[in-house]
Amino acid sequence: MVQGRKSKEQKMEMIEKTVAIIGDKWSLLIIGQLAFVKSPSRFNELMRALKPISSRTLSIKLANLSDSEIVEKTVEGDSPPYTQYALSEKGLDLVEAFRAMAEWSKKWQSQPVTPDEYKGITATSTRPKEL
Numbered sequence: 001m002v003q004g005r006k007s008k009e010q011k012m013e014m015i016e017k018t019v020a021i022i023g024d025k026w027s028l029l030i031i032g033q034l035a036f037v038k039s040p041s042r043f044n045e046l047m048r049a050l051k052p053i054s055s056r057t058l059s060i061k062l063a064n065l066s067d068s069e070i071v072e073k074t075v076e077g078d079s080p081p082y083t084q085y086a087l088s089e090k091g092l093d094l095v096e097a098f099r100a101m102a103e104w105s106k107k108w109q110s111q112p113v114t115p116d117e118y119k120g121i122t123a124t125s126t127r128p129k130e131l
Contacts (some may be wrong), residue, residue, distance in 0.1 A: 021064075021065075021068045021070070022065075022068075022070065022094070024061075026050070026053055026057055026058070026061045027061050027064070027065060029050055029053075030046065030050065030058075030061055030062065030065060030071070031065070031070065031071075031087065031091060031094060031098065032098055033046060033049050033050060034071065034085065034086060034087045034091070035087060035091075035092075035094070035095045035098055036098070037049065039085075039086045039087055040074065040084035040085060040086035041084065041085055041086075042082060042083065042084055042085075043055075043058065043059075043062075043083055043085070046058060046062075046085065062085060065091070066085075068090075069088055069090045069091075070087065070088060070090055070091040070094070071085050071086070071087060071088060071091055072085070072086050072087070072088045072091075073085055074086070
């Protein structure tokens with residue numbers, strides 16, 4: 001019995017560590033963009049795709065995901081050089097979890113949430129109040 005409790009606590013610790021790395025809105029959307037839309041992507045492509053993210057926020061989130069080895073940053077070309085971002089092997093391991101989240105959303109969300117509506121969702125609500 002005690003062993004089962006410890007195992008549950010260990011699982012919760014693992015979930016907490018994962019959420020600390022990828023659990024914010026922008027990190028999830030960056031990973032989703034690189035997983036399902038376009039990879040590799042340049043910084044400005046990500047900026048346009050994830051509008052209204054600020055360049056500062058995108059830069060910070062990409063650096064964090066790169067530090068966590070979820071995203072690989074590659075500098076290409078000579079004149080002028082450009083930077084591309086793609087999921088690493090570690091990041092690609094998240095794709096199945098993202099597919100599961102998409103299936104869950106498809107099953108339980110009566111209507112898809114648009115990017116504009118997403119801004120109004122809080123941790124305690126499931127849909128924006130204005131809907």
